[in-house]
Amino acid sequence: MTSLPTLTAKDFKSDLKPIWCPGCGDFGVLQALYRALAAIGRPPHEIAFISGIGCSSRIPGYTTAYGFNSVHGRALPIAQGIKLARPELLVLAAGGDGDGFSIGGGHVPHAIRRNIDITYIVMDNQIYGLTKGQLSPTSPKGLHTVTSGYGSLENPINPLLYTLAYGAPFVAQGTPADMAGLASILEEAIRYPGFSFVNVQSPCVTYGEECQQVKAQKTKMKPLASLGHDASNLLSALDLSRSYGTELYTGVLYRNPQPPPSMDAQVVERQQRLAQGALPRERILDLFVQK
Amino acid sequence: MTRDLIIGMAGSGGDGIVSAGESLIAACAAEGYHAIMTKSFGSQIRGGESSCRVRLAIDPVLNPGGALDVAVALNWEDFLKFGAELPVGGETVVIYDSATGVPPEKVPLTGISPSEVFAVPIGEMARKATGTDKAKNTVVLGLLSGWFGIVRDGVMKGMRKKLAKKGAEVLEANERAFQAGIDYAAAHPLRTSRTMEKPARPGVKLLTDGNDICAAAAIFSGCQFFGGYPITPSTEVMQLLTREIWKYGGAVLQAEDEIAGIGAALGASFAGKKSMTATSGPGMSLKTEVLGLASIAELPLVIVNVQRGGPSTGMPTKSEQSDLFQAVFSGHGDVVRPVLAPTTVSDTFDVTVEAFNLAEKYQTPVIVLSDQEIAQRKEVIDPIDTSRFTVVDRLRPNDAELEDYARFRLTDSGVSPISHPGLEGGNYLGAGIEHNEQGDPTASGAMHAKMTAKRFRKLDPLRERTDLFRIEGDPEAPLALISWGSTAGVCREALQLARAERLKVKLLVPYLLHPIAEGVYRRFFESVKAGLVVEQSYQGQLYRLLRTQLDLPKGLRPFCRTGANPFRPREVVDTLREAVLSLQRSVEDARQPQE
Numbered sequence: 093m094t095s096l097p098t099l100t101a102k103d104f105k106s107d108l109k110p111i112w113c114p115g116c117g118d119f120g121v122l123q124a125l126y127r128a129l130a131a132i133g134r135p136p137h138e139i140a141f142i143s144g145i146g147c148s149s150r151i152p153g154y155t156t157a158y159g160f161n162s163v164h165g166r167a168l169p170i171a172q173g174i175k176l177a178r179p180e181l182l183v184l185a186a187g188g189d190g191d192g193f194s195i196g197g198g199h200v201p202h203a204i205r206r207n208i209d210i211t212y213i214v215m216d217n218q219i220y221g222l223t224k225g226q227l228s229p230t231s232p233k234g235l236h237t238v239t240s241g242y243g244s245l246e247n248p249i250n251p252l253l254y255t256l257a258y259g260a261p262f263v264a265q266g267t268p269a270d271m272a273g274l275a276s277i278l279e280e281a282i283r284y285p286g287f288s289f290v291n292v293q294s295p296c297v298t299y300g301e302e303c304q305q306v307k308a309q310k311t312k313m314k315p316l317a318s319l320g321h322d323a324s325n326l327l328s329a330l331d332l333s334r335s336y337g338t339e340l341y342t343g344v345l346y347r348n349p350q351p352p353p354s355m356d357a358q359v360v361e362r363q364q365r366l367a368q369g370a371l372p373r374e375r376i377l378d379l380f381v382q383k
Numbered sequence: 384m385t386r387d388l389i390i391g392m393a394g395s396g397g398d399g400i401v402s403a404g405e406s407l408i409a410a411c412a413a414e415g416y417h418a419i420m421t422k423s424f425g426s427q428i429r430g431g432e433s434s435c436r437v438r439l440a441i442d443p444v445l446n447p448g449g450a451l452d453v454a455v456a457l458n459w460e461d462f463l464k465f466g467a468e469l470p471v472g473g474e475t476v477v478i479y480d481s482a483t484g485v486p487p488e489k490v491p492l493t494g495i496s497p498s499e500v501f502a503v504p505i506g507e508m509a510r511k512a513t514g515t516d517k518a519k520n521t522v523v524l525g526l527l528s529g530w531f532g533i534v535r536d537g538v539m540k541g542m543r544k545k546l547a548k549k550g551a552e553v554l555e556a557n558e559r560a561f562q563a564g565i566d567y568a569a570a571h572p573l574r575t576s577r578t579m580e581k582p583a584r585p586g587v588k589l590l591t592d593g594n595d596i597c598a599a600a601a602i603f604s605g606c607q608f609f610g611g612y613p614i615t616p617s618t619e620v621m622q623l624l625t626r627e628i629w630k631y632g633g634a635v636l637q638a639e640d641e642i643a644g645i646g647a648a649l650g651a652s653f654a655g656k657k658s659m660t661a662t663s664g665p666g667m668s669l670k671t672e673v674l675g676l677a678s679i680a681e682l683p684l685v686i687v688n689v690q691r692g693g694p695s696t697g698m699p700t701k702s703e704q705s706d707l708f709q710a711v712f713s714g715h716g717d718v719v720r721p722v723l724a725p726t727t728v729s730d731t732f733d734v735t736v737e738a739f740n741l742a743e744k745y746q747t748p749v750i751v752l753s754d755q756e757i758a759q760r761k762e763v764i765d766p767i768d769t770s771r772f773t774v775v776d777r778l779r780p781n782d783a784e785l786e787d788y789a790r791f792r793l794t795d796s797g798v799s800p801i802s803h804p805g806l807e808g809g810n811y812l813g814a815g816i817e818h819n820e821q822g823d824p825t826a827s828g829a830m831h832a833k834m835t836a837k838r839f840r841k842l843d844p845l846r847e848r849t850d851l852f853r854i855e856g857d858p859e860a861p862l863a864l865i866s867w868g869s870t871a872g873v874c875r876e877a878l879q880l881a882r883a884e885r886l887k888v889k890l891l892v893p894y895l896l897h898p899i900a901e902g903v904y905r906r907f908f909e910s911v912k913a914g915l916v917v918e919q920s921y922q923g924q925l926y927r928l929l930r931t932q933l934d935l936p937k938g939l940r941p942f943c944r945t946g947a948n949p950f951r952p953r954e955v956v957d958t959l960r961e962a963v964l965s966l967q968r969s970v971e972d973a974r975q976p977q978e
Contacts, residue, residue, distance in 0.1 A: 136810055137418070137654075137805065137806060137808070137809065138805060140653075140654065142650070150824075151822065152812060153812045153824065157810065158803075158804035158810050158812075158813075159811075159813065159814075160650075160680075160812070160813040160814070161812060161813070161814040161815065161816060161824070162676060162680075162813075163647075163673070163676050166642065166643075166646045166672075168643075168647055169610075169638065169642065169643035169646030169650065170643075170647065170650035170653070171611055171650060172636065173647030173648050173649065173650025173651040173652075173653075173654070173658070174654040174804065176608065176634045176636060176647070176651065177608050177634070177651035177656040178652065178654040178803075178804060178805060179652040180805065181804050181805060189886065196548075198639060198640065198643075200637070202637075202643065224822040259481055263472065294926070296474065299943050349634075355779050358633045362629050363629050363630075363634075367630055367632070369630055370627075370630035370631055373602060373603050375769075376602045376769075377589060377599055377603075377732075377766065377767055379587040379591075379599060380596070381587060381588075381589060381909075382412035382587075382589065382590045382763075
């Protein structure tokens, strides 16, 4: 028996050249993801990587996995359909903060409550970059953008609190300012058996604020591991996540130590249990026979 | 002896009118009659008025029919709310509860004198037999059984099955109520006998509705995923699948909204599984976003729209055919989507299987335009021989093609082999953005032109599919009817009526509504001088659609109106005669010498 070839980060890199601006945080996310996938070792054809629309949603095309760069805000519904149809696949969903928490925001709670085993990566830059600098759902209040003259009057959504509050069993935050840390967060998220959410503070070099850039993040970031945070403690995770927007915690905020059964696993179990009772397909109309 | 009987009943919510209709049609199926049952309710969730029509016949029933042969009113207020659904005519036998206090000569049917009127103490008989009012519907079944000689054994059998769990006492009480009705009828015979003929041989019959059989067709076709959101009048498609699909290795996702429902269904298709969603007009408006995505990503997907009255919330429980424009034109950009429509409960099976086959063969979304009338009416139909159907699967890449795989390879047919996650060597990027043959995003105008043409080219063979049309009647007739969806059933009977009256008529029923098979219509039009396009929409959407692409015969006119007001065969024939007269007048006018 020959052993499976070991995969390296290069095996996940496609020939497409990213359209991102030089210095964009998404490059770091992509590199970290290559590493995480190599560490996990599933071959690219067993991975389905779904995104919506936005700068960051271009990411599936830069991998060798099966990708689907779908429509704005709909990465999660499509990813869930894929996972339920083919539970044996490794399914990733990704997008920006606008994709995930504005136009697609209504899908997040439902993906969480179904606990379908997919990993959702949001590259959160608090701005709409692709459309050139408009207000996003995670933009800080008061931010001046081309669509928020005189400053935004709206409070931002807090992705960490949002996902924790809906019961996500795995919530983490990372930054390309700490590539190794981000790679290991992504690896852990993907390995987690259930819905996992990773918020990546991925700065926009073109429209983002100075204080969000990688350089600033390096001094600002607080690795949770170094704070002695217990990731199995939901209350502590909720408490820490309240400071989204002021503090930059990185690492796993919450990991349910007893993973609840995923919907896809339950679907498989149900299919196996009920398969015995099936009429042959060609006799399905017997359902309607009147005796 | 009668071969065809139309019964209409109405009462308030607790009267069990619909339940009586269901018992009646189940008994019809068991005894070998053909039958159609339609229901109509007020808008209340519980209580309020309800009504149903049952048409039973020796021959296959084409539509719910026109004026009632028998009208049953448990009270007049509720009955009169269903004026359009329960039309009473001069030939109708009227039966009502004498407890209403209305004397027979004063029944509130303006301008109509029914042939016979019976004021029957229905409530009193029920109380006497069972001690409660609840058995009024059973008394009614007994009356119908007694007067029209129908389904006596079938009802008894059904009652025994239905009440088995409630104990011998309840069953006996109901049997007494049923018998009381029969005895009353025997003591008060009809002036003219209307006894129904018995079916020649009972044989096996199916009892189902358009939504259930649509779901069954999906399973037959190998569908393994349904994503959707509950919406009247399509929800039963999801409900049947959620009972059955798991047994076939499939899954149902009741999504958080219509977009997520179709999104998940598209995801399942991307993953290589046959997949569908079902909805009604308001849901279809939302799903349009993913319809476009399915078109450009070239993913097979069956989308069922069970039409109801619109726009917006419109008339959720009433049938209409006003989503044709939406089906054909909705979505931004040049969207590819064949549109099919069933015309009966039975052919909903054929059309749904065809939809899956087209979706798979041409890697495209396919819209099935059902309507509430077909979807929710119960019908006794003959068994369907499933061995006459071929089930098509999508074209997968072979090993050689996987060596140098290009998902969107430009081929003569427009169809390129499609891989799916899990298949080694078939990795590609699916996208809503325009792409090259490999699937990589492109902003090239030349590539966009090529890819759009490729997507549309796939549908070319459809224009030659004459088997997706039915032409009935005299092929060289100068008069024509064209009709689609549930309305086609009315026109089939109108055709019989008109031909019996020596009119030279033919009927064209398109199952394929889009793309327009121009050749089929042109050949059909060759002999046509005058005719009607009959459809349940204000604008006459099929008529207008045909006009955009074809030269229509001068005398071909739309005969259309809004929903909840079904066409009757008689009026179709009358309107056809008017169309002929109007054409004659216009020809004569043209001949008048100018003054």
